[in-house]
Amino acid sequence: MTLVIQLIFGLVAALIIGAAMMVVLVRNVIHAALWLIACFFGVGALYLLLQAEFLAVVQVLIYVGAISILILFAIMLTRQVTGEGVRQLVGGWRLWLTVAISALLFAVVIVPTVASQQWNVPPPLGPEGAPEPLAGPAELGRGFVSEFLLQFEVAGVLLTVALIGAIVVAYEERARRRRVLTLAEEHELRKRAAASDQPAGD
Amino acid sequence: MFQITDIPRLLPEILLLVLALLVLGSDIFERWGRTPEAQLERVRSSASLTCIGLGLVFVIALLQSGYVFRLPDDVPANLFTNIIRNLQSGGPAGPTGAETLPPIIGAFATDHLTMIARLALIGAAFLTSLLCLDYRPNAHPAEFYALILFATAGMCLMAGATELVLAYLAVELTSIPLYILAGYFRNDARSAEAGMKYFLFGALSSGILLYGMSLAYGSAASAMAGAVTANDLTQLARIAELAGQGGAGGGVLTLGMLFVIAGVGYKIAVVPFHGWAPDVYQGAPTPITAFISTASKAAGFVLLLRLLVSAFPALAGSAALGPDLGGWTSLLALLALLTLLVGNLAALPQTSAKRLLAWSSVAQAGFMLLALVAWAAPQQFDRDQGVAALLYYLVVYTLTNLGAFGALAAVALAVGGDEIADLNGLARRHLPLAVLLTLCVLSLAGVPPLAGFFAKFYVFMAGWQAGAPWLVVVALATTVVSLYYYLRLLKAIFIEPPAENTPLTTPPGITAAVALAVAGIVVLGLFPNLVLNVFSRVQLVAGL
Amino acid sequence: MTNAIPLEAVLVVAGALFCIGLFGALSRRNMVGILMGVELMLNAVNINLVAFWRYLEPRFITGQTFALFVIAVAAAEAAVGLAMIIAIYRSWQTVNADSVDSLRG
Numbered sequence: 001m002t003l004v005i006q007l008i009f010g011l012v013a014a015l016i017i018g019a020a021m022m023v024v025l026v027r028n029v030i031h032a033a034l035w036l037i038a039c040f041f042g043v044g045a046l047y048l049l050l051q052a053e054f055l056a057v058v059q060v061l062i063y064v065g066a067i068s069i070l071i072l073f074a075i076m077l078t079r080q081v082t083g084e085g086v087r088q089l090v091g092g093w094r095l096w097l098t099v100a101i102s103a104l105l106f107a108v109v110i111v112p113t114v115a116s117q118q119w120n121v122p123p124p125l126g127p128e129g130a131p132e133p134l135a136g137p138a139e140l141g142r143g144f145v146s147e148f149l150l151q152f153e154v155a156g157v158l159l160t161v162a163l164i165g166a167i168v169v170a171y172e173e174r175a176r177r178r179r180v181l182t183l184a185e186e187h188e189l190r191k192r193a194a195a196s197d198q199p200a201g202d
Numbered sequence: 203m204f205q206i207t208d209i210p211r212l213l214p215e216i217l218l219l220v221l222a223l224l225v226l227g228s229d230i231f232e233r234w235g236r237t238p239e240a241q242l243e244r245v246r247s248s249a250s251l252t253c254i255g256l257g258l259v260f261v262i263a264l265l266q267s268g269y270v271f272r273l274p275d276d277v278p279a280n281l282f283t284n285i286i287r288n289l290q291s292g293g294p295a296g297p298t299g300a301e302t303l304p305p306i307i308g309a310f311a312t313d314h315l316t317m318i319a320r321l322a323l324i325g326a327a328f329l330t331s332l333l334c335l336d337y338r339p340n341a342h343p344a345e346f347y348a349l350i351l352f353a354t355a356g357m358c359l360m361a362g363a364t365e366l367v368l369a370y371l372a373v374e375l376t377s378i379p380l381y382i383l384a385g386y387f388r389n390d391a392r393s394a395e396a397g398m399k400y401f402l403f404g405a406l407s408s409g410i411l412l413y414g415m416s417l418a419y420g421s422a423a424s425a426m427a428g429a430v431t432a433n434d435l436t437q438l439a440r441i442a443e444l445a446g447q448g449g450a451g452g453g454v455l456t457l458g459m460l461f462v463i464a465g466v467g468y469k470i471a472v473v474p475f476h477g478w479a480p481d482v483y484q485g486a487p488t489p490i491t492a493f494i495s496t497a498s499k500a501a502g503f504v505l506l507l508r509l510l511v512s513a514f515p516a517l518a519g520s521a522a523l524g525p526d527l528g529g530w531t532s533l534l535a536l537l538a539l540l541t542l543l544v545g546n547l548a549a550l551p552q553t554s555a556k557r558l559l560a561w562s563s564v565a566q567a568g569f570m571l572l573a574l575v576a577w578a579a580p581q582q583f584d585r586d587q588g589v590a591a592l593l594y595y596l597v598v599y600t601l602t603n604l605g606a607f608g609a610l611a612a613v614a615l616a617v618g619g620d621e622i623a624d625l626n627g628l629a630r631r632h633l634p635l636a637v638l639l640t641l642c643v644l645s646l647a648g649v650p651p652l653a654g655f656f657a658k659f660y661v662f663m664a665g666w667q668a669g670a671p672w673l674v675v676v677a678l679a680t681t682v683v684s685l686y687y688y689l690r691l692l693k694a695i696f697i698e699p700p701a702e703n704t705p706l707t708t709p710p711g712i713t714a715a716v717a718l719a720v721a722g723i724v725v726l727g728l729f730p731n732l733v734l735n736v737f738s739r740v741q742l743v744a745g746l
Numbered sequence: 747m748t749n750a751i752p753l754e755a756v757l758v759v760a761g762a763l764f765c766i767g768l769f770g771a772l773s774r775r776n777m778v779g780i781l782m783g784v785e786l787m788l789n790a791v792n793i794n795l796v797a798f799w800r801y802l803e804p805r806f807i808t809g810q811t812f813a814l815f816v817i818a819v820a821a822a823e824a825a826v827g828l829a830m831i832i833a834i835y836r837s838w839q840t841v842n843a844d845s846v847d848s849l850r851g
Contacts (some may be wrong), residue, residue, distance in 0.1 A: 013759045020763055020786050024770030029779055036782050039763075043789050050756070050800045055810055062817050066782040067785065067824050071802075074778055074828040078835040080842075089773045102769035109751075110761035113453040115754050121801050124754035135807040139432070140814070143807045147433040149204045150212075150309050151790035154359060154371045155818055157219060159374065161352045164226070165382040168345045172836070187467050368814055373821050385830060395846050396832055402780050402843070403826050406771050408823075409787035412816060413764055416794040416827055418759075419812065425801035432806045481849040 009049060015042035024148040027088050029075055037068045079183065204307050210292030211312040213265045214442055215321050215348070215355045221255040222351035229344030243405070245343040246562045249335045252347040255356075257327040263324055266293040268304060269319045269736050293317065294739075297542065309365035311508075319504045321362035322597050326497040327354040329604045329715045333489035333611060335708030349379035350493065356503035364512060365414045366436040374410070377404050380494055384486035396485025399491050400562060403468060403478035411465020416681045417458030418513060419712035421445045424454075438512035444517075459530060461516045466509065469497075473540040480548075483529040483560030488640075489613060491556070492607035495563045496600040503570055503596060506587070511577060512743050518577055531578035534571050535673050541568030542680040556620040558687060559606055563648060565684060566603075569661050570595055572677055576664035584667040586609050589659035597733065598653040598726055602645045605719030609639035612708040617701075622691065627700025635708055638697050638720045645723045647688040648681055653727035748801055756797040764790035770776045778840045781824060800849045 017040035026032045040063040047056035089095055144152045209216070224517060225248055234244045259537045266289050268353015273290055277283050291297035294317040305311040327350060356375030361370035366445055381404060391697055415436075422435045424446035434440050447454045470480040483491045510518075510530050519529015545565025552558040573595060576588025600638060610620055612635055617624045629636040645654030658681065757832025763786055764771055770783030792813045 002750040009755070013755075016759060017762055019767070020766040020770075023782055023786065024766055024774065024779075026759050029776050032779060032782060039786065040789065043793060046756075046759075046793060047796055049751075050796050052796050052800065052810055052813075053791075055796060057815055058814065058817060063785075063789070069822055070824060070828055071778060071782065071785075074768050074831055077832055078778070078841045079841060088775060088779065090775060095773055098769055098773040102765040103838055105768065106765040109457065111455045112767070114757045114761065114778055117421070117424070117454045119753050119802065121748060121753055125747050132802050135432075135810070139807040140810060142810050143432045145433055146203055146369065147307060148811055150307055151365075151367045151371055151815060154368065154375060155815055157352070157355070157376045158371060158819060159379065161349070161808065162378055164345055165349060165378060166825045168342050168349075169382055169385070169388075169826065169833050170829040176845070188792055197623070205825055367815055371815065374823065378823065381826060381830070386836060391838075394837065395849060396833055398777065398830055398843075398846060401830055402771075402777065405781065405784045405823055405827060406768075408773075409764075409767070409784050409791065412788065412791040413794070414790050414813075416798065419809070420798040420802065423798050423809075430810070432808055434806070435803060435808050436812065476840075484849055547801065611815065625781075727834060 005049075011047075012042055012045045012049060015039075016046065029088070030072070033068065033071050033075055036071070037064055040064045040068065051134055054140060207292075207625065210288055210698070211268075211306060212310070212357070213258060213266060213289070214324065215294055215358050217262065218324075218351050218355040218358070220651075221252070221259065222348040222355070225251050225351065226344050226348045231370065233295055235418075238335045245339050249331065249346050252331045252351065253328065253335060255365065256324060256331055256351075259434070260321065260328055262289070262358060263317070263320055267321065268289060268293050268295050272666070277566060278618065284657075286298050293611065293717075295590075304439075305362075305364045307611075308433055310359065310362045311364045313364060314424060314641040315504065315508070315593075315742065316358075316362035318593055318737060318740065319501065320358045322500055322593075322600055323357045323361065326500070326600050326604060327494065327599075329352070329608075329719060330489050330493040330497075332711050333492060333604070333608045333714035335711035337487065337489055337611060337712070338387070339616070341388075346383070346386060349383050353383070353493075354497070357497055360501040361504040363505065364435065364438050364508060366438070366441075367433075369509065370412060370415060373407060373505070374467075376498060377408070377469075380490075380498060382555075383490045384482055384494065386490070387487055388432060392485035393487060396482045399478050399485075399718035400482045407465050407468035407475065410461050410729065411470075414458045414461025414463075414465060417454050417461065418445070418686040420613040421455040421458065429721075435564075438509065438719070439458045441513045441714045454718075455514070456517060457512075458534075459517055462509060463506075463530065464531065466502055466506045467537065470499050470506065470566050470567050470570075472537050473544045473564070476541070476544070476564050479564050480557055480560045483563065484554065486555045488556065488611035488620070490599065491560070491605045492611075492731070495560070495607070496603045497569065500596045500600055501525040503574070507574060507592065507742070510574070511609070531668070532577050532712050535575045535670055538568045538571035538575065539676055541571065546683045546687075549684070553622055555610055555622045555625055555691065556607075556614075558622065558691070559610065562687070563603060566599055566646070566679065568680075569677060570599070571659060572665040572670075572673060573661045575670055575673065576668045577667045578662075578670070586598050586738060586741060587660075588664040588668065589740050589742055590734060591657075591664040592735045593740065594659040594734060595661050598723065599646070601719045601722040601726070602654060603652045604724070605638060605642040605716045606646065608712055609718040611643065612712045613706070616708060617704040622694050623698075623701075625694040628695040628701075629708075630703065631700055632706040632708060635706070636715070638713075638716045640692060640695060641720045641723060641746055642744050643688050643691050644729070647685050651727050653723045654706055654731070656730045658728060747749065751796060752802040756801075757794065760797065763787075774834045775843050777834075778828070778844050780843065781827050781831075783797060785820065785824065785836040792816055 016039055021036040021044060023032045044056045047059060057201040138192045228251055229248055234240050273286050292312045294312060296303045340507035353376050356372050359372035360376055363372050370420050381397055381401040384400045385394050386394040418441050422441040422444040435676055468475040483495055490634060518527050519531050536656045542565060545561055545568060549558050549561035573588050577585050579585055613624060614620045645652040648654045648658040662674050748796050754762030767783045771780050795809045831841055839847040
């Protein structure tokens with residue numbers, strides 16, 4: 001049983017890290033968004049392994065169901081016709097500096113600190129045969145209205161502010177709103193513009 | 203647990219939120235015409251509602267604090283005195299007038315530090331909304347002012363947060379409206395770029411801050427004593443208590459502290475987390491620049507003070523060059539050194555007055571960090587003096603920067619640009635504004651008898667007591683360097699011939715706001731004890 | 747679960763995810779790409795929080811609550827950020843962070 005759990009954890013961890021690497025390295029930004037969805041599913045699976053079932057469901061609902069769809073919408077609405085050839089990462093020495101910072105941060109700072117800490121992991125409680133008393137959605141709900149009440153209300157205000165702000169930022173008066181062209185129409189427009197320029201230029 | 207008597211303690215924040223909803227509602231539930239006059243009336247209505255509302259909230263907060271007067275106990279009880287008594291029982295002195303109540307749900311402290319910060323932040327918001335009153339008309343005025351109010355509420359929550367979750371939520375509640383406000387004038391290329399840069403930097407830094415908070419929570423949860431209630435482990439005081447028992451495990455706590463300093467360091471724009479500041483300050487609309495550079499920075503400093511003192515007191519160390527060197531005081535001393543050097547040196551070659559003031563704001567954060575370093579002093583009295591010096595510097599800096607940016611806004615509206623060359627001959631074209639701007643600049647440079655001089659003096663004394671004279675010497679040297687670029691501004695105002703000799707017209711709202719700010723600087727400079735008596739009531743004990 | 751996998755393993759996975767997200771946020775030029783890096787970092791924080799909850803203090807709900815708040819705020823921030831990106835695209839027809847970089851000095 002232990003071996004099965006370790007195997008599953010290894011697979012989930014490989015999914016998370018692998019998908020994350022693809023997100024930051026892939027050229028096509030739509031592919032990056034799809035790898036991001038895979039990574040979110042992996043994190044949800046990890047939550048299931050850690051017995052935080054409610055959080056796993058919330059992860060899939062919000063991260064995959066809302067945020068990823070929002071990211072894909074934003075990518076679709078901001079397509080650059082000639083953009084696929086543009087470099088997606090910073091160039092030259094800046095790229096290697098970033099790689100060095102991230103790699104050093106991981107290998108030299110985070111891993112030794114975390115591995116060398118004396119974690120006092122309590123042994124599983126509960127009488128023989130019975131699972132340990134884990135806090136679940138009931139305690140979560142109770143916590144939101146008692147111990148985390150102020151934070152809950154502030155989070156509500158924050159979401160309202162984000163809603164108002166996003167609408168204000170993206171709003172366009174009806175007179176200025178123009179139809180978003182499809183890729184084919186944009187290509188057509190450019191071809192026609194180039195063709196009409198040619199005779200005048202000769 | 204949350205009790206019904208805790209609601210008056212949250213009164214300023216609740217009033218700010220209600221005012222924001224009122225401003226939004228007043229715009230939605232009314233039909234506005236399409237003519238320019240109707241649109242102007244629409245802008246005026248939101249702006250004046252915000253200004254009057256903020257003034258009222260400031261007065262109520264001042265009444266609640268009891269700093270001006272406190273209702274004596276033997277006054278006959280009628281409706282009016284009962285209201286005031288209930289109001290003041292929610293203030294920092296508590297119902298009896300002597301002791302401070304414990305934090306609400308352990309998360310939000312309503313002590314003197316919070317009250318002073320609230321008054322400073324609401325005052326800054328009031329002056330900002332006065333500045334915005336006559337600034338360029340914007341597309342959605344009600345949302346503009348409502349976002350300012352939401353951001354102010356977030357900043358007040360930041361100043362009082364004694365728990366990790368509320369601290370993070372407050373930082374986000376402050377930042378998200380400010381991202382939108384910085385990029386509000388979408389058609390202006392610089393404003394849109396400022397908003398985008400602010401957002402990207404801010405999102406990155408909130409991720410770093412959260413990672414540090416998660417490590418702090420983990421090291422507290424790792425202690426053998428364990429939690430008592432659900433929100434126990436994220437309270438700052440408990441983290442200090444529990445993680446201190448860990449013994450062989452300071453590593454994760456230290457790492458968490460480093461990430462937290464990095465995350466909050468972006469908010470206060472210290473080097474090396476200052477990359478966003480010059481571009482965002484220059485690109486954003488000038489009243490919003492004034493707001494971001496003063497109120498947001500002040501709230502960030504108070505949050506940093508609370509986090510470091512309450513959650514990581516054992517890691518304080520000392521900035522004195524001696525056996526105790528290490529800990530966050532020496533880290534802050536190093537950051538202060540970098541900030542002073544980079545901020546002042548980068549301001550020297552600037553040709554844009556707005557960008558010059560932006561770099562000078564970055565440099566001023568270095569002086570404020572010097573006051574934080576005072577926590578390394580061995581005596582509690584010196585530490586309290588350090589906190590009082592920090593608060594005094596924050597208030598003076600807020601007023602000064604609001605005045606300076608406000609004057610720049612007036613000049614930009616009249617002349618059309620914000621280069622130093624646009625300030626040429628201001629004394630001949632509009633003497634009152636020139637005098638006000640001069641006083642602000644002299645206060646920033648630290649010239650007596652303005653408040654800026656006393657602010658720097660107290661901060662240097664605090665740094666000296668902390669045993670870091672090397673840092674005080676560097677700060678003095680950079681003050682002399684900063685005189686050069688401040689005097690360049692004065693030279694443009696008084697000596698250079700103006701481009702045209704016509705008198706300038708400045709909108710009354712902006713002039714009023716700048717005049718109020720300068721009046722504050724002059725009063726605080728002549729009578730610093732007026733506020734220092736109040737600031738010394740703040741008593742931060744390590745681990746609380 | 748706590749017997750089979752040591753806490754350090756989960757924390758290392760979270761740390762790796764955080765560093766990959768940091769790399770993505772600092773080196774991608776597409777603004778949406780930068781935001782994706784930030785989302786990876788926030789997921790790493792959540793894994794940290796849930797792991798600490800499960801291994802160290804599973805009787806109380808603190809870690810899960812914190813993680814839930816982080817998810818909510820991440821959603822709000824993503825909404826605002828993507829709205830800004832779309833607004834910039836409408837005016838400048840680009841989402842390359844280098845092209846929107848006129849302020850200098």
